[in-house]
Amino acid sequence: MQPTGGSVGAFIAAVTPERRRRDAETLTALMQEVSGREPVLWGTIIGFGACHYRYPTGTEGDMGLLGFAPRKAASTIYLVDGVDAHREALSGLGPHTSSVACVYIKDLEKVDLDVLRGILERSLAWAEAGGTDQMQLTVTG
Template sequence: MKPTGGDVAEFVAAVTPDKRRRDAETLVEVLSEITGLKPVLWGTIIGFGACHYRYPTGTEGDMPLAAFAPRKASSTIYLLEGAEPHAVELAVLGPHTVSRGCLYLKDLTTTDLSALRRIIKRSYALAVADEIPGMTITTA
């Protein structure tokens, strides 16, 4: 995955439905605040920071340190360490679903933003510190 150089504000302005666009605007603010970085488009993913990763299998590539994607069905927040380490915060987060490395939110107005901030902050800190089990991360 590589940054595509697109205009983040233009991309967010075109997000549909309106609820997802509103959530994308909020997530850009939250992730910018937590990371201290400007958002960059990686295709249809809005990323903050960059790193090179390598798994013990030899698979490697580049990706953002923190990222989300505004999809039609939900906003997808990428958690490199997976959702399991965030069980306490997820219990109070509000309506959501998770997969191995993704947190899906349908509406941020029903989300505990303090809990979400804690999840994103911890996820970002783990990535920056290269403390993701089973993955080696080299920041740019």
């Protein structure tokens, strides 16, 4: 995946429904604060920073260090270190669902933003430390 350019502000302004747009504005501010990086569009994902990943199998690519996508059903938050690394913290987050590397939040006003901030900070620190033997990361932006 590569940054696609475009205006993050215009992208967010077009997000529906209104609750998802509000959540996108909040997540953008939070991730920008946590990462110290400007938001960039990666297709329909708003990313902060960039890294190159490589698995032992040889699979490799690029992605944001932190990122989310404001989907109609829920905001999807991407965690480069995976959801399992945050199981304990996620138990205190509030209403959400998850998959291997994504947390889905339908209404950001119903979750604990301090818990979310901690999850994002730990995920970013893991990525900036270079990942693990199972997924090596190199920060590129």
